[in-house]
Structures are given as C-alpha cells and as structure tokens.
Amino acid sequence: MKQRWTFRCYPTCEQEQTLVRTFGCARFVYNRFLAERTAAFRRGERMGYSQSSAALSKLKRDPDYLWLNEVSSVPTQQALRHLQAAFCNFFDKRTGYPSFRRKDGKQSAEYTRSAFKFEIGNQRLVLAKLGRIKVKWSRRVPVDPTTVTLIRKPSGRYFVSLVIDVQPAPLPVTGESVGIDFGISRLATLSNGERVANPKYSYRYQRQLKRQQQALARKTKGSNRYRRQKQRVARVHDKIANSRSDTAKKLAWSLVTRFDTIYVEDLNLRGMVKNHSLARSLSDAGIGQAIRTIETKAAMHGKSLVKIDRWFPSSKMCSACGCLRSSMPLSIRRWACDCGAAHDRDENAARNILAVGQAVTGRGASVSLH
Template sequence: MTTLQAYRFALDPNQAQLAGIRRHAGASRFAYNWGLARVKAAHAQRDAEQSYGLTGDLLTPVPWTLPALRLAWNAVKRDIAPWWDECSKEAFRAGLDQLARGLKNFTDSRQGKRKGRRVGFPRFKKRGKARDSFRYTTGAYGPADETYVKLPRIGRVKVHEPMGALTGRLADGRARLFGVTVSRTADRWFVSFTVEVDRDVPERPSRRQRAGGPVGVDLGVKHLAVLSTGQTVPNPKHYQRAERRLRRASRAHARSKPGSAGRRQRAAQLATIHVRVANQRHNGLHKLTTRLARSHDTVVVEDLHVAGMVRNRRLARAVADAGMAEVRRQLAYKTRWYGSTLVVADRWYPSSKTCSGCGWRNPSLTLSERTFTCQSCGLVLDRDHNAAINLHHLVAASTPETENARGADRKTRASGRVAGKREPGTATAGQTGGASPRGEAA
C-alpha cells in the first residue's frame, strides 16, 4: 500500500542558521502579504470598473491562482524586494502557495464544494503572531545523513534525534521525498518531510489480532476509553493538570508591556506550556490507538458528533482535552496499516441505553447515571462498559459470510441492526428504531 506520511524532527541550528531560517520565514510571509494586497487591489479596481459599465475582458484580471501570483511576483520582485536573492526562491513560492490555497478554500466554501465550517477570506499575516513556516519542493533539500538535513541557502542543519527510520526507507527505495517544511512551534523550529511510503500491509490479521478478536471501544470524558474486555483507559486530563501553570503564565503575559522583550519572553513561555500539553495528549493517544489496531482484528467505535459536543460550554473543555476525534482519525489509518478493520457504529445507536445482556432499552437514562440497571434481566453494569459490550456485539453477531478485508469497507449486520453510512477505510454499523441520540460524552 502506498501512502503519504510525514516525518517531523526538531532542528538544532547554530546562530547563523537560525538567522537564515528566520529570514526565509519572513520572506514567505512577505510574499503572502504582497500577494494578498495585490488581490485586494485588483478586486477593488475591478469593482470600480464594473460600476463604470465595463464587462468581460475589459475588466482588470485578479491573480487568484498560484501560476498567476508567481507571474506577477516575478515581474516586480526586483523592485519591491531587492534583497530577494538572499533567500531561496522556494520561500517566496511557499508564501504565494499558501495564499492560493486560502483563496481556493474560500471560493470552494462559498460555492458549497468544501465540507466543514465556512472559510473566510484570507487575512494578512503579522510578524510574531502568524505561524512562521516555509517549504521546499525543488532543489537540493533532504536528509544529508542520519543527523543533518540539507536546506538550500541555509546549509546543513543538525537535528535533535537520528533520522534512521526515514533515511533507511529513502535509501532502499521504499519512500519518495515530496517536500520539506520548516516551521516554528513556540520557540523551537521543526523540519517535516512529506514522503510517499510503500507499506507492507498484512494480507490477513495476525495471530495476535485473531486472538484478541473484535473489541468495542466506548470513548468518553470520565474515562478516555472503556473496552468491551473490561479494560479501562483513564483520562489523563493533561490540560486540566496544566491549568494552574497556564493561568500563571497567561497573567504574566497580560501584565507585560506590549511590544517589549519581556512580553515576547512571556508569550514564548505560555506557548511552551501549551505545546507540552499537546505533545502529552498526542503521545498518549498514539499509544492507545496503536495498541488497539495491533491487538484486535476489528475495532468498533461510535460516530460521536464531537463538533456538536464542544458547543456545550459545560463539556467543551473536557471533550477537547480528551481528543476523541483524534482517536478515530488515528484508528482509521492504523487499522489499514496493521491489517485490522475499523467499524463505526451509527451515531444514533443507543449503546449506553441498551442492555448488553438481553437488549432491553432504557430511553430515560441520563448522563449523570453512571450505572446501567436492566429492569428485564437484572443486569447491573457500569454504563461505559455496557456500551462497549454493545459495540462489540455489532460485530460479534455478524453473519459468518462477512469477511474482514484489511481495513476495507464491510457491512456488519445483526439481528435488528442494519449498516449505516460509510467512510473510506471503515465500516459503519447501527441499529434501527427510535433511539435517543448518542451525542454525549460518557
């Protein structure tokens, strides 16, 4: 299987290289802002011409695409940026490319061609506030060896950790380098390699996966995940644990003088805490999803409406801190990598309100009730564990003719249950009937 992957490493530049990196990031930002000003000026001129009655080819063209923006930039760069030859041309191209993508996303969003929330018109980037980055797609760039990376006009820059996993794949032809992005997060610079990788995908689940069988995973806030096997993954609540330090750093930043060196220092300290929280969350979720994909032949999760859940002001912070949407995103590609299958239960399937022993439903079960008590068979069980077992039943009760094909789409039918909507690389299972929405974090 061929897939696009990114390898990210922290850079360890010397002072001269750091100055060069900052100069290239500034050049990218300069080209972006110049292009945006050019687009806005052309739009204003075009509107004025239309008010005069001009139409068609008589109107001023607007440089909306990357080729048009690059053509306009090359015509004036020596006049507006006489220092342009101090940086790689790729830095300017990266800024114009970001602008072209932003304009396209804006247009597609207005025309209904782009999913998700509505995208606004691109805005100018301000030094110190915008995310500093630039990208190489041509030239002599890439890993020089396991500890150095070649960046045109900057030189050989050392990285903090060995790049053996990447250089090994590039050397034996299992990976092809497409581009390199240099970006800043808090006060550190990173290099990210975009590569096309040929992965050896198992033709069938491994012995370990077959032994583990299918598993239902109930995601929530109290516990990050409860498995149908009875295992509970606690929610580490990284943001909540860091709130005291974040409040202290935020107060120090707010009380510092705008534009001062002290304010920049406080901003860097605040950003460092946020990055640490994000890294801790990311690391924990990767360990969880990798273990699930490698230990079970089928993983069943719910189609939680996370975007709607974060609109609840009482749940928003806890839901965002748990990273439930990230769990599903990671499982989607890891199950394909490791030869297992991801099944997504229908959003309206009442897993928490259905008895895992006899199928009786309690439509009046509230989120505050943490124990499920069946009035039909007498089952008393933790509501999250009960939900996970119900998710497991969606696959366990499937017909024997249904096969598990390495992460491919798969119908999962059980008594009284029908397949729901599908996503690439996943199968969706649900249950018919007037079920209550399962849009809450348990």
C-alpha cells in the same frame, strides 16, 4: 504510504536570521494573496492558483518588493499552494474560511525536492540558501523525503518535518475485534471491559500555566522580557500538546497490536464543542486526535478502523436484550434494564458499537432495535 516524520533541529544564529526572513516572506505572500482573493471573491471575480502565481512573479519584479528574492523562491511558492488547499477545504465545507497567518504564531517554510538535498548514508540535510541543518535524528530516515518543512513554534523551538513514502508494516493477525466508546470522564471504554483514564492534561498543568500567564501580564508588551515570557507560556502549552499526543499514540499502538478491527462512533466533535459546558473538557480529552491516530496506525499496520453511524443509540440500548430506552441524560452513568441486566453506561455503549459494527461489516450477528 506517505508518513510525516518530525525531528528537532538546531539552526545556527546566521541560519536563524535567514529563517526569520524566509518565514516572513512566506507569511507575507500567504496573507497578501488571501486578501487579494477575498477582494476578488467579493467583486464576483475568480482568482485561483495560476492567477496568484502570475501575480507573485510580477510582484517580485517590483522595486518595492525585491526583498522577496533574498530567500529561496520555493517556500513562497508553496505558500500559494497552501492557500489554494485552504480554499479547496473551505469550498468543500471541511474547514472554515482561511484566516491570516500571525507573526507571533507558528511559522513554517516548506521546501520541495528542488530546494533541498538529503544524503541517506550520513543523514545530512542541506536546504537552499541555508546550508546544512543540524538535526537530532531520533530514528534513521530510510528513503529520500518528498518535501521538507522547517517549523518554528511560539516556544522558540525549531523542528524539521519530512514527508516520506514508506511501505506498511503489517502486524500479526489476532482475529479479535473491539468496540470503543470515547468520553470525558474516561477517555475510552472498550467493549471487553477495559477502561482508559482521561489524563486531563490541561487541568494537570493549570497552576503552572496560570503562573506563567500572570507573569506575562506584568511585563510591558513588546519588550524583550515580554517576548521571553511569552515563550515560557508557549512551552507549557507544548507540554500539554505533547503529553496528549503521547497518550493518543500509546493507546493506538496498544489497540492495533491486539485487535484486527476497531469500531468507533463517527462523532460530530465540531458540533459537540459548541456546548460551552463541555467544550473545554472535550478539547482537553483530545478525542478527535485519538481517533485520527488510531486510524493512521491501523492503516500503517494492516488493521482496520470502522466508524458507525453517529445517530446510532449506543448508550440508550441494552446490549443484552436490545431494548431501547426513550432517554438517557448524561448524569446517568449506571442503569438497569427491565431484562435484569445492569449496565455501566460507557461499557454498554462500547458493546453496542461492537455489535452494530460487526453487523454492518458482516462479521457478526444482526442488531435489532426494540
């Protein structure tokens, strides 16, 4: 299976200058052909990848755009493929309409096999028109990567991302299953009674982020001090994102080592964040990221993640007798059923998720709604 391994890298000053031009060319190609394809779409014409690629070859011969030839041709060509993928995702209703890439946002340049050389023995990475890149290898790369992506974050840090094909490493079978209810007050509640606290990283770094943003507001826009302060703000955002990612990975590893099958709800997170009262807390919790990480870890180690129907009334149904309540406002965190069972809202939902998941997969008793 394919995995993406990311490492910190440290280009030289000369390499940074070349990377700035490479990022600029890739961004220019992406934005130009996004505009051309949008205009063609409005005229009722079709412009796909092959037409864009032919137009790019013609553009490089134009005397006004000869600077496109100063960098490797692979990143600019890959920018067209990324644009094609963005349009495919849009037409398949997986994402919104492609947006233009910003100069002050995250920059990236992707290299295919023809534009880089990787030596497994001494872990050396050489890129076209850049030379050898100094990389901080946190673990040994066992195979040749299929693609290499150089990334510059708004914080000014550089990373290299490798796509490699590795064999899954199955973990021992435990014979255990678990249902998980994700939420805001607690990040996750397991059907066995375990509770995972929501770290709320945005609130934890709120004061630090506020100070840096206030300092940015006092700087003259476009000045060197403004640019440096903007990087300081971006570094705080990096801390929040890295902390959230670390929590998701630790949770996923804890689950796949203890359980063979993990059941979760197929949440409509895109619709949930439209609730302005919950949007910030939902985004800060990183529920979608946690589910994706668990799914990836499960596939990597021979375990399975099963998503149940999002319309299943897991919170309103008693896990003891199956009685279904007519309503269950979010303000109710504990409730008692007529059968005498007292429930914690999230733990009861997790138990119902486990029961219906086992019923659907044929690994447990059937679940009936009363």
